[in-house]
Amino acid sequence: MPMYGDQGNKLVQHAKRMQNLAHLPPYQTELVRAVTREVRDLDKDVASLLEPFQGSFDPSADQSTACTLLVNHLSMRRNKRCLLAYHRTRTDKLEELVWNGSDVLDLAGQQAGGVANGAAATVDSGASSSLSPQEEDYVRQFGDLLAAYKGQWTDIDLTGSLEPPRDLFIDVRVLKDAGEIQTEYGAINLTKNSQFYVRQGDVERLIAQGYLQKLG
């Protein structure tokens, strides 16, 4: 017979595993629902246990009931905690992606495709995203929030590299056609496989987005 908290524990294990993954595994809709249901059932149990006492329950008079109540009480909170931990780990991951400037919603779709092409070759429920609809909303809203906060620092790109700058100019190789960019030394046409010596600040975004590769 499943114990209280078994489902919650599974969620936490999912969250733990997720921390070491590069991508975001699919949202555990069923598990989340099951844990939530468990909480509701426990709450109903508590209500029905307390009903005959009409609000005048004395724990020392009926210790077995008191113990049941305590276990139910703690199990509910533990489940809540597990759910919070699971969702928080996921949102942390999503926020990290937003900070890195990758298009999360686009990426989630690509990932589903990538898994299908890879050695695993498990068709990952078509092109559906590994995010829950709520998470997609969250990513959009967090993106707006971040943009708003960043916008207040006009001269500093907060999402820029956190590596200390060593050289003003760097060598880059173009991995994907990125079109023409304007720099203070004139326009550069970034065509695939060409190589340039450019100012790091001008191309930081393109490196983060995978258009350019830093050399040396």
Added chain:
Amino acid sequence: MDIDDILREVDPTFHAVPQEKRSLQELTRAWIAERSAPELLPWPADGLFERVNGSIKRQIEKVEEMTGDMDPKTNFALIVIQTELERFKYLIRSYLRARISKIDKHTLHYLSTDALRSRLSEMELAYATRHQALLHNHYLSSFLSSFPSGLQNLNDSAGINMVESPDLESAVFIRLLKDTLVEGRGVDSDGAMDGRESDIVILRWADAKPLVENGSAELV
């Protein structure tokens, strides 16, 4: 040679304007402290960031002015100034990001009391409040709304405390700025020593905090 020296070397205003140098030192110090301290430190109150932002703006203008000039001498100066600018920007970026990551980690904790809220800058406060609201909304729409109403809060403390706070007992390194008595709590027994200026000590942040706050030590 530490970052101070490197920055000083490329700072063309080093000999002329002590004000800018002071700002830079303050910024570097705030940056180092923020990165080593386990909890969020107060936002610099004396307008440090207005000053730094001002000097960044001036430097950007100077760069724009000099760009048209093809004289090799100006060109060299341009590169020096731009390098300095990039490093300045990096310091600020890294500092702000270090703060944001701490705020994100323990948002509810920092929003819980006025004393803690006052450590955040206005922008950060707005960001943290909004971020927490987003998170709460996300939890609500994902699962919390189908919970019994008594369990829908995020800050309940009955049974299990749901508000995480930073670990004030984690270890930090400090450098003493003057001779002072250093007291620290250990696992088995507590210790005390007469510290001398420029000694470097490792101890719990909770023990180091008073020394740092009264200016007897700085974080390294």
